[in-house]
Amino acid sequence: MATVREIYQLLNTLAPFSIQMEFDNAGFLVGRGDQAVDRILVSLDITEPVVSEAAERGAQLIVSHHPVLFHPARSITDGDPTGRILLALVERKIAAICAHTNLDTVAGGVNDALAHRLDLVQIEPLKQDGVDASGRPYGIGRIGNTVGAPMYAPAFAAFVKRQLGANGVRYVDARRPVRRVAVGGGACADLLSDALALGCDTFVTADVKYNGFLDAKALGINLIDAGHYPTEQVVVPVLAKWLSDAFPKVEVFATDRHKEAFSYG
Template identity: 55%
Template sequence: MPTVREIEESLFTLAPREGAMEWDNVGHLVGDPEAQVSRVLVALDITQAVAEEAIAAGCQLIVSHHPVMNCNWNPVQTLRPDNPQGRLLLTLLQNHVAAVCMHTNLDVARGGVNDALAQVLRLEDPGPLSGDGIGRVGTLPAPMPLAEFAAFVCRTLGANGVRYADAGRMVSRVAVGGGACGEYEAAALAAGCDTFVTSDLKYHQFLDAPGKGINLIDAGHFPTEDPVCARLLAYLSEHFPELRVTKSTSHREVIQYYVEGE
């Protein structure tokens, strides 16, 4: 059976460490690098529920996109069960579950977060949106009205709802950015896009979108990044056929939308 170290090394072939932003915390973050692995759980985030799911399934490793700890914005100062971060880390350590996390390096990688998003949204001939590898630009097989495309995005990504701003343009040339990529709106405009699909957009961006001439769709952070989990599962299954690799069923979109009359 492969070790945690060997799996990490292989994942860095898919998404090289050098692609990670300097503030990021990627790679093998928890557990024994020499521990042998027979079962892996793939999830977008390592939550308490995901950790318990891995333990129940007999997994020795969780592979996630978001780091289980990022010392840039959430420093690990204590390891105690009476706070959420400490409880999660202790759960992993006490049950010998390792964690390998591929974050911004997987965002920019070929076959990573943004390619997975472009594929599930059926964009043809997707190319880079930005010089740093974030985002993709492609064309729909046929133009469609924005409301119809927004419904397609919501349904395809399994979102609980989407927010959108209508600039009065048919949807044809589309930019996508998995996760919080609102800062790339200008790049989408420069690329001649009529529509930008991403998440965590700000109020003023929706307010200004019609004047800029670009449709905006905020489909949520989890829904726009979760498609990469299928890519990770397929990659691990191909490169380590002896492993049993599954995708988390406990982790899903946490944001709910209330609609009057429902």
């Protein structure tokens, strides 16, 4: 048994909420800090089906990556999706802790999980954004090397799709063998030039705009857009393990109801 506050304190130690980006709204967002918790549901997002799943499975807390409440709310009613989610959480006495950009940047977080899922080795930061209060460096993105015979973009894109369970990927083939790879979970296409400057031949990220693909083609770097959900979903088992290891008497489980929101035709 643990309290919501104790679980928040653990996450704040591993991925300090103080290092979240200015636009973000990560933290303890819904519930009472002294609420007892013996079951935790972990999910990338908190949606209505996820709240229903937590209630059905007896969870008192949901830990997610994306904040359930991102923008200031002028009202909380059942007239919009966010309002319905917040009402359902409060009515069912389910708390919510959301670790977002702080989890993107810390060691062992989203980007390390993504690099490991793609079997990269000799992993290092793509960009250092600062150091936390304990002096630990943090930053967005990671760089690593592939092992074995190098693949070219079409084969590596197929590998990325398989490893991440993506419904599809979009890519630019610069006709360079894949040896040194940068990764940025979620929308990190603005780091393309950083990846190139650090000697990367390939960049795996998500939410790439049309001009991003044109830039990659002109710059001669392989660019793979594997989708926001697949490139960040890799952190869900990491969060679950952190919580299970720290609170062995608490049952921790990942959602089996939240999936990719769209399909490719």
